[in-house]
Amino acid sequence: SYELTQPPSVSVSPGQTAIIPCSGEKLGDRYASWYRQKPGQSPVVVIFQDTKRPSGIPERFSGSNSGNTATLTISGTQAMDEADYYCQAWDTSSVIFGGGTKLTVL
Amino acid sequence: EVQLEESGGGLVRPGGSLRLSCAASGFTFSNYSMNWVRQAPGKGLEWVSSISSRSNYIYYADSVKGRFTISRDNADNSLYLQMNSLRADDTAIYYCAREFAIQLWTQTGEVYYYYYMDVWGKGTTVTVSS
Numbered sequence: 006s007y008e009l010t011q012p013p014s015v016s017v018s019p020g021q022t023a024i025i026p027c028s029g030e031k032l033g034d035r036y037a038s039w040y041r042q043k044p045g046q047s048p049v050v051v052i053f054q055d056t057k058r059p060s061g062i063p064e065r066f067s068g069s070n071s072g073n074t075a076t077l078t079i080s081g082t083q084a085m086d087e088a089d090y091y092c093q094a095w096d097t098s099s100v101i102f103g104g105g106t107k108l109t110v111l
Numbered sequence: 112e113v114q115l116e117e118s119g120g121g122l123v124r125p126g127g128s129l130r131l132s133c134a135a136s137g138f139t140f141s142n143y144s145m146n147w148v149r150q151a152p153g154k155g156l157e158w159v160s161s162i163s164s165r166s167n168y169i170y171y172a173d174s175v176k177g178r179f180t181i182s183r184d185n186a187d188n189s190l191y192l193q194m195n196s197l198r199a200d201d202t203a204i205y206y207c208a209r210e211f212a213i214q215l216w217t218q219t220g221e222v223y224y225y226y227y228m229d230v231w232g233k234g235t236t237v238t239v240s241s
Contacts, residue, residue, distance in 0.1 A: 038227040053227040091156050098170045100158035
């Protein structure tokens with residue numbers, strides 16, 4: 006079965022760029038989405054179709070996807086960005102989530 | 112306002128059953144596929160099941176296949192998850208999520224669709240314990 010792998014944690018200083026990778030076999034041949042989940046809250050989509058931002062998501066959030074890796078990039082990271090981030094792709098008719106990455110803004 | 116509200120969670124003994132509901136409002140429910148996604152305590156997101164807008168396509172994760180049944184009532188704007196033979200590892204927050212479709216084209220002009228989950232409910236908690 007298809008798997009998506011994320012690092013358990015990423016740390017970044019305020020104002021710096023956070024990069025969260027998501028790897029899967031030939032992931033670049035599929036579209037990836039990214040979801041942010043803050044403690045006690047439901048997930049919220051921050052990137053869909055590899056690079057697109059829903060309305061209301063700040064421009065500092067961007068995404069890319071090529072080869073075996075999709076990447077979520079947060080430029081000028083703020084304290085409010087501290088959360089768990091999950092990548093997601095489709096495998097045939099199943100939804101696959103990565104294990105999640107806890108972003109800590111130190 | 113587009114909203115999803117789950118209900119029906121609770122404490123159930125191993126081997127027991129529970130039926131979750133998800134009430135949709137603020138959009139034309141019958142136009143969208145829907146999903147159930149769960150999250151065990153302290154763990155990540157796990158997709159459970161999906162159902163197409165007219166219930167003609169239904170899919171399950173291997174972990175729940177044969178035990179859970181997804182259904183919907185478009186007249187009532189409701190999504191359901193019937194959970195039987197519950198196990199301790201089914202303990203989780205269960206979210207319903209709307210599936211948003213984007214129409215795309217291949218290089219040969221064939222139409223296909225890309226989906227992502229654009230609206231999520233607040234979740235309902237299921238605890239399976241003796």
